[in-house]
Amino acid sequence: MANSSATIRDVAKLAELSVASVSRVLNGHGNVHADTRKRVLKAMDTLGYVPNAAARSLSTARSHAIGIVLPDLHGEFFSELVRGMDMAASDANYMMLLSTMHADRERAIQALSAMRGRIDGAIVMAPQLSPEDLRRALPAGSPAVLVNSPEEDGQHHNLRIDNRGGVTLMVRHLLASGRKRIVHLAGVAENLDAVERKQAFCDTMKALAPELPVRVLDGDFTDTGAELLVQQLLASGEEFDAIFAANDMMALGALKVLRTIGISVPGQVAVAGFDDIPLASFLDLTTMRIEISDFGKRAVERLVAELSNDAPPATLERVTPTLITRATTASG
Amino acid sequence: MANSSATIRDVAKLAELSVASVSRVLNGHGNVHADTRKRVLKAMDTLGYVPNAAARSLSTARSHAIGIVLPDLHGEFFSELVRGMDMAASDANYMMLLSTMHADRERAIQALSAMRGRIDGAIVMAPQLSPEDLRRALPAGSPAVLVNSPEEDGQHHNLRIDNRGGVTLMVRHLLASGRKRIVHLAGVAENLDAVERKQAFCDTMKALAPELPVRVLDGDFTDTGAELLVQQLLASGEEFDAIFAANDMMALGALKVLRTIGISVPGQVAVAGFDDIPLASFLDLTTMRIEISDFGKRAVERLVAELSNDAPPATLERVTPTLITRATTASG
């Protein structure tokens, strides 16, 4: 029966060899006689030996694990992101250490510290951290890929969404389909993407339709938050014929309220989101598609490349989303 | 500047103390003079010292991490599950090592092995593994909580969904609202929950309405798969007035087809699912609600209790879902 904790010395003893030989077999090093290899393998098998990862990473200073720090896990955006990361990680034979930083900037730093010694590199998504905090959280030399995070001084590769490009496409689409009074539901103010999208919305409106009003409501990226905002908007009696939310969840919240109240979508009001979470296609929501799982996959692949020392120079890499037009913005 | 890799001996040297004292301060042990503590803390700070987790877990045989092995990461079910786990883990100060086993039973075992030495215990969701495989994957003594997995011989705690209870509630609801010809869309045949639900459906129908036909179509838990099934069903011309899918994704697929074709829901056909993923409420789908994130949370809490040695006896724990009636099954 498999002993629950056989060590390499146990294997060596049983095979009547030294630990070095066992280790060599274990790691497929050269210069091991075929007989020796066989004896080692048999011993490992009868003992049910599994090498201890902690010991191994202590002596090699490599853990074959990467840390993932995310702001939250709510919703399909993160589920897709993690799925993509998992695919890439498992292809490259890395484990994933997952952690969230519950909106608390101190805990983000703490989470990263707790990973010291267990990971070879990290993927950090910290849209609400300042570059300052970020530098503090990431030991200068440690390999890391930043996802949707503030730019530091080029220490780490940065993977971002081309928010400006995406917003421009969407605004153009809404205007083209005849909408005049577009309300933007912005995301949480601390979030980098939210800020960029909001700014891009204002700029694009000014540029493409200077005569129209630029209307922005500050939301929080949640459907329930958006529901409240739209209810207030309706109560205020203000006119509008389109809602462009900074993410799909808010768009769906808006959609829910409009439909409940009995306002026709897209008849009276068009609704558009951002992200293209799987839910969006079910509800026929027009949105900007980011291939989220690819995004996660890309981040891991980049990190692994860095760990294998064939890393391209650390740059800012932007992924441009594509416009997916669906029923919620069909021409009124 | 923070040295990227100061060790405990560096700290000891700088503070002019022994490593033992530093370690004592680090772990908050008693019998440390206030001055000593202060000196140690100052040294740690100036060096930017962070203890190496691998070294620590090697000597304490504790890693303060738990392994999570899931069959897949697709969709909101898993995102919610992981979110719940993360909450509990972070509350208990544990890290999460996440891994999937890509439908390959060998890789499940392999994944678990790779975690040896890096985790204190595991949470395994393996609906498609045999008890045999499971025993092989989990070293006899290692603490683990099984989620929706086949029962072994009581070695590990098992957290399951009360599928029979849930199905019974739903069938009763459908019959009570006047449905006569209910079609069950079953999940993948290898999946334990799918099997239980299917079996429970047949049994319940026989028990509650022996005069009615028992109709089952074998699906695969995906929306697209369900779409095909429903299209075939419609093409066959067979009569039916209700679809009860083994999970929400399939129910949504069915819903999509019915609506596209122009069949009124719930007028002509009622549709019900299972799981209550967030999407379900958006589409007003009647379903059985499992508090998924609580489910994940519960699993971690149970494992942590086990690791803290105040574990109740390993039993089979069933969580009963509740019936959420929505528009898709309103009385025709």
Next chain:
DNA sequence: CTTCTTTATGTAACCGGTTACATGACGCGT
């Protein structure tokens, strides 16, 4: 039959923590 390689194996130090035990200083009771 030496001597020089080549190949296979063993020895022991090391990675960076923890901790049992030893040591030394100090205060207290008698």
Next chain:
DNA sequence: ACGCGTCATGTAACCGGTTACATAAAGAAG
């Protein structure tokens, strides 16, 4: 003054791997 308990600190072994280096055996070359 002496012995003893208490408290703070230091020493060194240990956790389970890896690996540089030493060593031994076997084969090649002269």
